Amino acid sequence: MRTVLLGMLLLAAQAVWAAETGTALKAETLRAKPFADAKAVASLAAGAKVSILKKDGGWLQVKSGKSTGWVRMLSIRKGEARKAGSDTAGLLNLASGRAGTGKVVATTGVRGLNEEELKAAKFDEKEVEKAESYATSGADAQRFASQGKLKTRQFDYLPQP
Amino acid sequence: MNTIKRAGWLLLGSMLWNAAYALDLGQDLRKALQEQVQKKAEERPGAAANVLSGLVGVSQENEIAIGRQIAGNLLGASPLVKDAKLQKYVNNVGRWVAAQSERPELPWHFGVIESNDINAFAAPGGYIFVTRGLYAQLQNEAELAGVLAHEIGHVIRQHHLKILQQSSLMELGSQALAKGVGDNEKAQKLIGSGAEVAARSLDKKAEFEADRIAVVLATRAGYDAFAFPEVLQQIGHVSKDDDRVSLLFKTHPHPDERLEKLSDAMGGRFDQIKGQSLQKRFYVLPKR
Numbered sequence: 113m114r115t116v117l118l119g120m121l122l123l124a125a126q127a128v129w130a131a132e133t134g135t136a137l138k139a140e141t142l143r144a145k146p147f148a149d150a151k152a153v154a155s156l157a158a159g160a161k162v163s164i165l166k167k168d169g170g171w172l173q174v175k176s177g178k179s180t181g182w183v184r185m186l187s188i189r190k191g192e193a194r195k196a197g198s199d200t201a202g203l204l205n206l207a208s209g210r211a212g213t214g215k216v217v218a219t220t221g222v223r224g225l226n227e228e229e230l231k232a233a234k235f236d237e238k239e240v241e242k243a244e245s246y247a248t249s250g251a252d253a254q255r256f257a258s259q260g261k262l263k264t265r266q267f268d269y270l271p272q273p
Numbered sequence: 274m275n276t277i278k279r280a281g282w283l284l285l286g287s288m289l290w291n292a293a294y295a296l297d298l299g300q301d302l303r304k305a306l307q308e309q310v311q312k313k314a315e316e317r318p319g320a321a322a323n324v325l326s327g328l329v330g331v332s333q334e335n336e337i338a339i340g341r342q343i344a345g346n347l348l349g350a351s352p353l354v355k356d357a358k359l360q361k362y363v364n365n366v367g368r369w370v371a372a373q374s375e376r377p378e379l380p381w382h383f384g385v386i387e388s389n390d391i392n393a394f395a396a397p398g399g400y401i402f403v404t405r406g407l408y409a410q411l412q413n414e415a416e417l418a419g420v421l422a423h424e425i426g427h428v429i430r431q432h433h434l435k436i437l438q439q440s441s442l443m444e445l446g447s448q449a450l451a452k453g454v455g456d457n458e459k460a461q462k463l464i465g466s467g468a469e470v471a472a473r474s475l476d477k478k479a480e481f482e483a484d485r486i487a488v489v490l491a492t493r494a495g496y497d498a499f500a501f502p503e504v505l506q507q508i509g510h511v512s513k514d515d516d517r518v519s520l521l522f523k524t525h526p527h528p529d530e531r532l533e534k535l536s537d538a539m540g541g542r543f544d545q546i547k548g549q550s551l552q553k554r555f556y557v558l559p560k561r
Contacts, residue, residue, distance in 0.1 A: 137529070142544070149451045164337060169497075169499065170499045174451055185499055191509075225351060225390045233346040233349040233350035235347070236352070242353060243348065245382070246360040248381075250368065252365070254372075257494070261549070262369070262495030262496065263495045265546070272478075
């Protein structure tokens with residue numbers, strides 16, 4: 113009995129874990145299909161929380177409250193909103209007794225490149241030559257693209273909105 | 274933005290960078306510099322306009338020499354990841370994407386450097402580097418193509434070169450370079466200290482422009498246009514307290530802001546396009 117209960121709890125936990133959530137970056141319309149001219153089924157307020165169900169090209173199928181529909185991927189920020197995220201982190205820290213100890217584990221032992229290091233950097237001729245030795249010719253790039261069945265298409269640069 | 278103000282901003286940027294202690298300049302000094310620069314720009318508006326339109330442009334040969342120097346400095350701080358297959362793969366993808374730009378003939382070079390940071394660097398003339406930390410975040414070839422395409426955007430629009438051109442050292446540097454292209458010492462004089470210029474803050478507008486170029490070049494090359502925004506989503510999840518993104522977040526607008534701007538620019542233009550993500554071919558970094 114206990115094992116079954118534990119199993120159920122684990123399953124429940126997994127289900128919660130699997131549902132990817134997001135936040136609407138702006139007010140949007142939920143549509144019946146992943147097309148701009150598909151029937152509108154509901155509207156989504158900026159900042160609304162959604163669960164992400166499916167992806168198709170640049171579109172996501174999401175559930176918000178009782179409505180389900182398709183919305184452009186770029187209108188949704190995956191994960192919790194930034195503010196909410198840090199609040200959650202705060203709660204977690206509190207729960208694990210880490211509150212007030214400053215930075216969280218994720219950063220421990222990870223050292224980044226900083227401006228001082230970059231400024232102090234000394235030219236390394238051998239390493240540049242090595243980098244240059246890996247260069248790909250235009251013809252080789254073409255072959256590489258064909259192997260991956262990559263097809264070029266015309267597409268104009270985007271104007272500044 | 275009016276021309277003079279913009280010239281002032283750029284000039285200020287390069288003066289800050291010329292000063293060895295650029296980043297710690299106090300507010301007062303900053304203000305004094307700004308006023309001085311604006312006054313100069315107002316006295317000689319013609320000169321400012323010249324600079325902006327790139328009339329004092331550098332030859333492609335010099336552009337490459339400058340970029341090579343910056344690349345060598347960057348590699349001096351963070352060497353290449355010792356993995357020939359990885360380096361070759363990144364050059365294949367990068368060169369294919371660059372071939373879709375208006376400067377396919379540049380001697381493009383790409384590399385992955387040994388750093389846990391999440392960042393990428395571009396130097397003039399087509400030297401582009403991605404950190405191991407950023408590479409490890411990528412899920413497929415289209416995402417790599419998008420990241421490289423953003424940096425290619427900086428190179429083809431000469432964003433870093435334009436900043437260098439504003440510097441007072443530029444004149445001196447051009448004179449020096451005229452006597453012998455590729456001479457390390459002379460190129461070094463021109464770019465100042467180390468490789469900091471490759472990581473320095475560009476105008477926010479330049480970053481948004483490179484983002485727009487990234488999705489277009491990836492699309493032209495046959496990749497999924499939405500792979501690059503996916504990377505921005507990923508990076509947006511890394512806590513800003515994480516050291517791995519401190520330099521990136523300091524020199525770029527927050528990924529959320531970039532996504533919002535990119536979303537507005539892309540609109541519905543990519544709705545009908547189905548590009549490839551090539552997850553199977555993606556070279557996964559062996560675990561260390």
